[in-house]
Amino acid sequence: MSVRYRLASLTSRLLLLAACAAAPATLNAQSSIFGVRGLGLPGRPLTAATRGTGGAFGLFDGESDLNPAAMAALENVTASFALAPSWRKWEGPAGSANLRETRFPLVFVGGPIPGSKVGIGISIGSYADRDFSLTTSDTIALRGVPVGISDTFNSRGGLNEIRLAAGVALGARTTIGGGVYWITGSSRVDSRRAFSDSSYLSIRQTGELSYQGFGLSAGILHQLSPSIQLAGLIRTDGKATVDRDSARAYTVDLPWTIGAGVRLRASKRLSMAGQAVYRTWSGANSDLVAQGGLGARNTLELNVGGEFTRKLRAPYKLPIRWGARYAQLPFSLLPGERAKEFSLSAGTGMRFAQARAAIDLSLEQAWRSEGSLYKERALTLNFGLSIRPYGAGVR
Amino acid sequence: MSKILYRWRRIVPVTALVVAIAACQEKLSAPADCPALCPGGVQLRDTVLAPIVDGDTSFSGYRTAGQGSSLRVSYQFAASEDRAVIRFGPRSDSVVVGDTTIPYTSLDSIQFAFSLLKRDTSVTGLKIFIYRLPPTVDSTTTFAQVDAAFVPTAIVDSFVVADTSKTQRFSRVYSGAGLVPWVIQAADSGVLALGFQIRAVSGTGVRIGGVGAGSSGPTFSNFTTAPSDTTTVTRVLSPAIRFNTFVSQGTPANNIDELTIGGAPSSRAIIRFPWPSYLRDSAQIVRATLELTPLAPFPGLATDTAFLQVRPVLADFGSKSPGTTDAFFIGVGNLLPGASDTVRIEVRRALALWQGANPLPSVFILQLFPEVSSFTRALFGSTRTPASQARLRITYALPYPFEAP
Numbered sequence: 001m002s003v004r005y006r007l008a009s010l011t012s013r014l015l016l017l018a019a020c021a022a023a024p025a026t027l028n029a030q031s032s033i034f035g036v037r038g039l040g041l042p043g044r045p046l047t048a049a050t051r052g053t054g055g056a057f058g059l060f061d062g063e064s065d066l067n068p069a070a071m072a073a074l075e076n077v078t079a080s081f082a083l084a085p086s087w088r089k090w091e092g093p094a095g096s097a098n099l100r101e102t103r104f105p106l107v108f109v110g111g112p113i114p115g116s117k118v119g120i121g122i123s124i125g126s127y128a129d130r131d132f133s134l135t136t137s138d139t140i141a142l143r144g145v146p147v148g149i150s151d152t153f154n155s156r157g158g159l160n161e162i163r164l165a166a167g168v169a170l171g172a173r174t175t176i177g178g179g180v181y182w183i184t185g186s187s188r189v190d191s192r193r194a195f196s197d198s199s200y201l202s203i204r205q206t207g208e209l210s211y212q213g214f215g216l217s218a219g220i221l222h223q224l225s226p227s228i229q230l231a232g233l234i235r236t237d238g239k240a241t242v243d244r245d246s247a248r249a250y251t252v253d254l255p256w257t258i259g260a261g262v263r264l265r266a267s268k269r270l271s272m273a274g275q276a277v278y279r280t281w282s283g284a285n286s287d288l289v290a291q292g293g294l295g296a297r298n299t300l301e302l303n304v305g306g307e308f309t310r311k312l313r314a315p316y317k318l319p320i321r322w323g324a325r326y327a328q329l330p331f332s333l334l335p336g337e338r339a340k341e342f343s344l345s346a347g348t349g350m351r352f353a354q355a356r357a358a359i360d361l362s363l364e365q366a367w368r369s370e371g372s373l374y375k376e377r378a379l380t381l382n383f384g385l386s387i388r389p390y391g392a393g394v395r
Numbered sequence: 396m397s398k399i400l401y402r403w404r405r406i407v408p409v410t411a412l413v414v415a416i417a418a419c420q421e422k423l424s425a426p427a428d429c430p431a432l433c434p435g436g437v438q439l440r441d442t443v444l445a446p447i448v449d450g451d452t453s454f455s456g457y458r459t460a461g462q463g464s465s466l467r468v469s470y471q472f473a474a475s476e477d478r479a480v481i482r483f484g485p486r487s488d489s490v491v492v493g494d495t496t497i498p499y500t501s502l503d504s505i506q507f508a509f510s511l512l513k514r515d516t517s518v519t520g521l522k523i524f525i526y527r528l529p530p531t532v533d534s535t536t537t538f539a540q541v542d543a544a545f546v547p548t549a550i551v552d553s554f555v556v557a558d559t560s561k562t563q564r565f566s567r568v569y570s571g572a573g574l575v576p577w578v579i580q581a582a583d584s585g586v587l588a589l590g591f592q593i594r595a596v597s598g599t600g601v602r603i604g605g606v607g608a609g610s611s612g613p614t615f616s617n618f619t620t621a622p623s624d625t626t627t628v629t630r631v632l633s634p635a636i637r638f639n640t641f642v643s644q645g646t647p648a649n650n651i652d653e654l655t656i657g658g659a660p661s662s663r664a665i666i667r668f669p670w671p672s673y674l675r676d677s678a679q680i681v682r683a684t685l686e687l688t689p690l691a692p693f694p695g696l697a698t699d700t701a702f703l704q705v706r707p708v709l710a711d712f713g714s715k716s717p718g719t720t721d722a723f724f725i726g727v728g729n730l731l732p733g734a735s736d737t738v739r740i741e742v743r744r745a746l747a748l749w750q751g752a753n754p755l756p757s758v759f760i761l762q763l764f765p766e767v768s769s770f771t772r773a774l775f776g777s778t779r780t781p782a783s784q785a786r787l788r789i790t791y792a793l794p795y796p797f798e799a800p
Contacts, residue, residue, distance in 0.1 A: 033425055036434060038800045095426035102421065134427035142682075142790060143441060152424070153433050191795045193437050200790065201681045201743055203437060207797035242798060249798035293434070293800030331800075333432055 031101045031131035033090050033376055034339050034368050038128075038288055038296055038331030039211075039240075039252070040158050040187075042279075045106040045125025048082050048384030052347020052362030053305030054323020056273040059231035059261035060221065062119060063108050063386070065163055066259070067233045068177030069219035071119035072167030077111030080358075080386030088378040094136060101131065105382075110165075117169035119177075127159040130187040148196030157187030159211045159240070173223040181215035183240055183254070213240030213254055226265070231275065233259035250291050253283035255298075255330075272306040281330035294335050301327040305345070316351040321362060332370055339370040347382065356391050360384035435796040439681070442674075444787040448778045450667030451785060453655040454714035459534070460659040461640035463768035464607040465512050467659075468523070468591045468641065471598030474694035474732075474770040476644035478541045479591035479603060480532050483615050483634040486585035490621045490630035499619045499630070505577050506618070508566035509591075510604035510611035511556060513699040518599035521556040523565070523591060527576065530586035538642040545592050551576040561698070564611070587615060587634070600696050600770055606636045613639075647772070652779040653690055656703060657730075657763035658772035665708075665716060668787050670757035675750050678791035683746045685726065685759065687738040688783035690774040695732030701771035702764040703728045703738060707745040711756040718760040724748060730763070730771050738775075746789070 035041030045065035050057045062070035063080055085102040103126070110121015134153045139146050162184065167177030186208055193203040215237035222230045237254030261275030278300050285295040305323020309315045322345065329339035347362025361383055368376040430436040460467075466479035489498040507525070514521060526549045528541065554565045569577055579587055593601055604611030617632040641659070649655045654664040666685075674680070685705055695701060705726035706718030719725065724747075728740035748755045763771060776783025 031423060033427075036427075036432060090425045092426065092428060092432070094428040094432075097425040098422070099425060100420075100422050131423060133424040134429060134433055135424050136427050136429040136433070138429075140439075142439070143788070151429055151433070151437060153427075153429070153435075154423075189795075189797045191435070191437060191797075193792075195681070199682055199741060201679075203679055203681055203792050205679065205792070205795040205797075207795065209797060244798045252800075288800045291798060291800050292796065 031086070031103065031129055032088070032368060032378065033132055034329055034333065034370070035129045036132055036134065037294055037333055038284070040128035040130035042128055042330065043105060043126025045123065045161070047080060047106065048347065048360040048362050048382035049321065049349055051364055051382040052321035052323065052345055052360065053273065053307060054325040054343065054345050055303040056275055056305030056323050057263065058303065059233055059259055059275050060229065060263050060273065062110070062121070062167070065106060065108070065123045065125035065161065067219035067221070067231055068165035068179035068217055069167045069175045069221045069231070071110060071121055071165050071177050072117060072169045072175035073221070074111050074119040074121070076388040077390050078386050078388050079109045080384060082106040083383040084380050086378050086380040088376055091375045093373050118166055120166040123163045125161050125163065127161040127183055127185070130155045130158040142200070147200065150194045152192045155187050155189045157185060159183055159185040175221045177219050179217040181217065181237065183213040183215060183237060184211060186210040207245055210243045211240050214238055215254065229263040231261040233257065250287060252287040255279040255281045255283055268312060269309045270306060274304040277301040279330070294332055296330045297328070297338065299328040299330050301325070316349065316355070316358065318348045318350055321347040333374055334370065337370045339368065341366055341368045343367070354391050356388050358386045435799040437795065438793040439790060440793060441790050444668050444789065446778050446785050447667045447669055451654060451665065451777045453649050453653070453662050453664045455649055455655070455662040456660045457663055458661045458767045460642070460767055461605060462607065464605065464765050465602040465768040466591070466605040466639060466641045467600060467602060467768070467770060468593050469600030470593045470595060472600040473598065474600065474696065477600065477641045478538060478545070479641045480528060480536065480541060480588065480639065481613055481636055482530065482532055482586065482588040482638040484637040486579060486587065486617060486632050486634045488585060490619060490632070492621050492623055492628055497621045499621055502574060502617050502619050504568055504570035504618045505574055506566060506568045506616040508564065509613040510608065511563045511565065511601055512604050512608065512611060513602040513696060514556065514561065515599050515697045516558065516561055517697060518595045518597055519558040520596040521599070521601070522594050523554045523556060523601070524593065525551040525553065526590040526592060527551050528588040528590045530583040530588045532588045533638060534640065536642060538644050541590055541642050545590060551589065602699065602768060605639045612636060652777060654775040654777050656761050656773045656775070657701065657769065659767045661763065661766045663760055663762040664775070665713070666759045666761065666785050668757045670749055674789065674791065675754055677794050680743055680746050680789060680791045682790040683741065683743040684788045685740045685742050686786040686788055687775045689735050689738065690776055690783060692733050692735040693730045693771055693773050695730070695769060695771035697732055699732065699769060701730045701769040703730050703740065703773065704762050704764050705740050705742055705745065705759050707748050707755050708758045708760050709755060711758050716758060716760055730773055732771065
């Protein structure tokens with residue numbers, strides 16, 4: 001089989017898979033009340049396997065939507081998607097609620113170009129999530145008379161990123177990569193108010209906010225020694241335009257992202273990784289404040305985790321993954337406060353059908369808080385399904 | 396084959412678990428301490444619009460007495476002194492049996508019926524008198540002429556109204572000597588005209604059904620017999636009402652500085668409001684109230700509440716502006732007799748017609764219901780009396796600032 005034929009075949013399959021992967025109109029990582037402000041809760045377009053390590057292997061994972069250099073390490077043509085049902089408990093001054101939702105944080109199609117050291121891929125991931133519903137009751141004075149009101153504010157949608165990325169191996173120890181992002185998406189919002197006095201007409205207003213921006217990223221992986229690999233990432237997302245019902249509302253600066261990570265192969269069975277990612281969300285501060293928002297702050301995300309291979313002959317058979325994550329959230333709920341998140345995760349996975357398909361599962365418990373008033377606990381089951389139509393060993 | 400089955404035994408449960416989890420119904424509603432937490436927030440505004448100066452006025456003559464559903468009759472009543480008059484059409488002097496017209500020579504009996512529609516039960520001893528009037532009564536007949544005809548010798552009959560009775564249909568049959576008061580002289584060409592008068596322990600008024608009241612209107616039935624081939628047949632002659640009205644002792648003239656609504660002939664008021672673009676284009680009106688300040692307590696019959704209808708006009712043609720007939724958009728308020736408080740009428744639905752790309756004129760036409768039937772005649776302030784002019788109070792929501800982050 002000629003290289004040209006295989007390249008054409010790969011291209012057609014990639015296009016087909018990309019078309020299938022693009023079917024879901026919106027991809028959201030996880031909903032949270034902490035996504036009410038600003039652009040929402042920042043997304044985490046990672047594979048279920050990486051989520052199982054607390055995101056610590058994100059910079060080394062070619063299927064995750066983070067470091068384009070890791071694309072060069074893809075061994076097989078792969079299509080994958082992640083499914084993440086969550087169960088949350090929200091506590092605030094107005095009360096508490098048990099919430100649940102299911103989201104699809106990542107769809108990925110990519111693989112190596114046969115006969116080359118290049119890996120390419122396209123992915124659709126969550127950039128920021130704006131799924132929430134807020135309800136409140138109060139009494140206000142209308143025409144000098146107290147009137148009971150019930151408000152509901154709903155938002156569905158958010159920002160997604162479509163990434164086209166490629167990585168290339170520069171020798172045996174270093175790979176570099178670059179990616180371009182199209183940041184797009186919309187959130188459909190509606191506000192309702194009902195009055196206890198039937199003389200007042202219930203209010204319902206709807207709108208659609210659409211977002212668009214472009215970003216670039218560059219990354220590097222370097223095998224420092226047989227047991228230590230380093231990763232670096234820099235990314236800029238430029239500006240995003242925000243339209244309300246097709247009319248320009250404002251533009252907002254999106255952050256620069258700088259990330260670094262290290263992967264340590266402690267033994268044949270045990271790998272450990274840690275990474276730090278810094279995002280300059282404060283660039284959006286003035287834009288958001290100008291629109292009446294509370295602004296934004298830079299964020300730091302720290303991840304640490306590991307993977308233990310139970311069987312060396314079958315490394316993909318039920319490995320044990322674990323990790324921890326700490327992250328600051330860019331958009332606070334109240335002025336002067338800082339929202340943050342801490343999570344613990346564990347997971348495993350397996351391949352079957354002659355390694356043509358794989359399932360990864362991880363469980364993540366997150367604690368989010370802002371001051372002492374707002375707290376949220378979230379249990380998320382990350383389910384990843386990947387298909388490798390050529391099986392192993394194409395490269 | 397066994398390997399495939401083994402694999403599927405492992406895959407299917409996991410897949411089923413995932414599908415089951417994914418199928419969980421979403422629940423995203425959380426309590427929030429808004430507006431602190433909610434972005435944007437509902438913004439309500441309250442504004443009061445005054446009518447366009449001299450854009451409000453009253454017009455009279457839309458309907459005249461007798462064109463309503465009932466006829467006013469009163470006695471020493473402060474609201475109005477009225478006498479009701481009805482005239483039936485000519486009674487035929489023959490009957491038809493088969494295809495033959497046969498003159499009849501006598502009547503066997505007569506039945507007369509009418510309905511009392513409204514009365515004040517706090518005034519006892521109510522008695523309704525029926526008077527015979529000249530058959531020439533018409534719209535030119537005055538109160539003085541009618542009142543002069545109400546002499547004891549002209550009384551046809553009288554009906555005592557039970558003190559507890561609020562409404563009642565009176566029906567009485569006359570025969571033999573009882574037919575004498577009902578005899579229609581040949582010079583009258585078969586036309587019967589009657590007048591209504593009341594008496595009670597104190598001044599009061601009543602409303603009786605007129606021709607517009609349908610089955611509650613007066614009826615005049617004449618029973619006679621005529622020979623047939625081998626026997627006699629009964630025939631009933633029921634002349635229809637050709638004219639009915641009530642005449643009033645004094646008909647107050649409208650004051651140009653006031654908005655007059657009601658009375659007989661009926662008056663209606665037109666009020667024009669300025670309509671700013673922010674209300675027309677982008678506001679969501681949640682409540683709109685038309686406030687009218689009475690210049691005097693509403694006259695009227697106790698227990699007989701009149702209603703004030705506020706209609707948006709379809710086009711502004713001044714006094715001939717057609718108001719909408721769609722009840723959904725008509726605001727209605729009560730005019731309680733004796734009340735002098737500000738009248739507030741909800742008109743939010745009507746104001747919806749003033750919004751959008753093709754709005755109706757921002758004009759209301761106000762009229763009484765029932766018109767030319769009730770004793771109520773309301774006087775409200777106008778822009779010529781600024782302290783008591785009409786006001787349109789609007790509570791509206793601004794467009795939600797969804798873009799607020």
